[in-house]
Amino acid sequence: MGYRIRIFDSGVDTMKYKVEVVDRGEEVEAEEGQSVLQALLYGGVEWMHACGGFCNCTTCRIKVEEGMENLSEMEQDEKNTLRRFQGDQVLEGPFRLSCQAKIYGDIKISEPEWF
Numbered sequence: 001m002g003y004r005i006r007i008f009d010s011g012v013d014t015m016k017y018k019v020e021v022v023d024r025g026e027e028v029e030a031e032e033g034q035s036v037l038q039a040l041l042y043g044g045v046e047w048m049h050a051c052g053g054f055c056n057c058t059t060c061r062i063k064v065e066e067g068m069e070n071l072s073e074m075e076q077d078e079k080n081t082l083r084r085f086q087g088d089q090v091l092e093g094p095f096r097l098s099c100q101a102k103i104y105g106d107i108k109i110s111e112p113e114w115f
């Protein structure tokens, strides 16, 4: 469950959530609206991201084990990139590009075995 924090004295409240990488036993904290990739990298978790987070490669892919409803809706760019590299069937599975999926609640992810 997320929790609200106040950032310094800016008067801005932000929610914090948990991203758990279940197959690695790692966990990081994420700010509301942050991409999964940003949360992983800022939290010190190494995660492939060959195109630098520009939705052009799929190397940052994640398998969402729990909390798909806590991620932003998939936009057309992400769908197109996943289709281009992985085919239409990938859109039916629990897969997202970590550079595009934004966090709005706790999630559990793993590294997909397919490429």
Ligand code: FES
Pocket (backbone or CB within 6 Å): 048, 049, 050, 051, 052, 053, 054, 055, 056, 057, 058, 059, 060, 061, 081, 097, 098, 099, 100
């Ligand atoms: S880093 Fe290349 S698609 Fe996400």
